[in-house]
Amino acid sequence: MSFRIAIASGKGGTGKTTVSVNLYHFLAANDGLRISLLDCDVEEPNDAIFFPDASLVKEVEIFRDLPVIDTDKCTFCRRCVEYCEFNAIVVIPPANYAEVNASLCHSCGACIVACNESAITERKETIGKMTSFRPERNMNLIEGRLKIGSSMQTMVIKELKKSAPADDDITLFDAPPGTSCPVVETIHDADYVILVTEPTLFGLHDLKLMVELLEEMDKEFGVVINKAGLGDQSLYDYLQSNQLEVLGEIPFSQEYAGLYAKGDILNKIPQEIKNSYQSIVEAMELRRSKK
């Protein structure tokens, strides 16, 4: 079974993707290890940008089951409306109108159970796609991509996870920002979580939300401080007084931000940043060997 590490942050733009792709790069450099990276930020997937030469392995569409009401069979009894917890069905008996609102429907199947007339069936609806790349022989990169306009991001993440090669040594999950259901879906089956934060007011506030979530989920985690040198001391005070493990610090550099902008962070890694990642890699190897 693969050792699964999720990279999350609460706040957006702290460097989840930067840490994910670097960790992926450095872990794969260890001889013989097979590493997968799953881009679970399906609303805005960016990991593949950093591997422009990776070969495309396959692309598959992701579907969900969307209920369709046959108004010839429907008696407009509104039982499905009562069963639907998501207010996704509109039935207007005098108008012989019955429709499912796709943007509210969660595809739970309750309306089908509710209907005594077998008037509700399901059709496949595309909610996104999954693309697999192979940057190197021992590396799999699988990206989930939500279809624009769909709000089924959690289901796309679920499908993405099903496609992960189970026998790889390490699987990394690059999480979306926030603390709600897509984040929970990304980290719930992780063996370890890396929280990426920045020493700013917003970074600290959102880190605390993530710590609260991970403690409730009973997850082991450590913190990576990105953009160290920006902001102030309060993040460090918080980490120290709560005795949270700091896995590494990545100094802020405008030059490095410029490399990130070009998608070029893996070719010209400054020595100082290389050292930070090496120590994170060692910490992860230690965790994996203990599992």
Added chain:
Amino acid sequence: MKEITILSGKGGTGKTSVTAALGSLAGNAVFCDNDVDAADLHLIFQPEINEAYTFSSGWNVTINTTKCTRCNSCLDYCRFDAIRTMSDGGFVIDPLKCEGCRLCERICPANAILAEENKNNHWFVSSSRFGPLVHAKMGIGSENSGKLVTRVRQKAKEIASGSDSRFIINDGPPGIGCSAIASLSGINTALIVIEPSKSGLHDAQRLIELIQSFKIEACAIINKYTINDAFTSQIEKYLEILSIPVLAKLPFDKEMVLAMTEGKTIIEYNPESEISQKITHVWEGLARKTG
């Protein structure tokens, strides 16, 4: 009354800092934090909470193990893999996987399943030095962030029409999923804060496609443009083709972070700075155009 939402696709491009700066300038406006799962605007607004409400985000479902006959029906019907078998053969519901569709409760022949409303989301109506603020604190790992966004926006609208406010300014969430969709519906203008990087452009493109599907007028700010001049001009060309006006290009300046650290907007921190003057210009343009 006109409604403006600040969005970005990618996280960390500066939505909240820009929203806060507009706060310093807008005068007669109501503010609403639409980033309900990692809300940060209140850290700058430092509001005084006048009214607090709870918001139900679905259901907390439990199985009564003494009533349960272990017939497996719930396991067969649940589409979210939320029902786990315990070592003694009984069942338990994983609250983090459960979407609250209540189908298991309805089909259980032993009536052993009970759903109770989950009231772990809170939202607030506050006053601040910039005007009224409607904001929320979502329950950890909650569902339905889109519905909570809709709720806070509704309240902001009520306040704005009751007080003859000229503007509602929404600080939007990252991404393009359910909460971003909820923060866009029915607004007058979307202000996109773009960072000049491959990821920033990629994410903005997906967001713009979403905005255009809603037929909402868009305008843009390129933030931290000095990080990569080449990308900045690429983004400018891209926006020009789509006729999306660039209202300002803001340089990267550590003063933005320093202002945040002090809980101030950039306008309060240093009204003479280039960024402050450019944002003032942005607001004058927005107010003219939408007012």
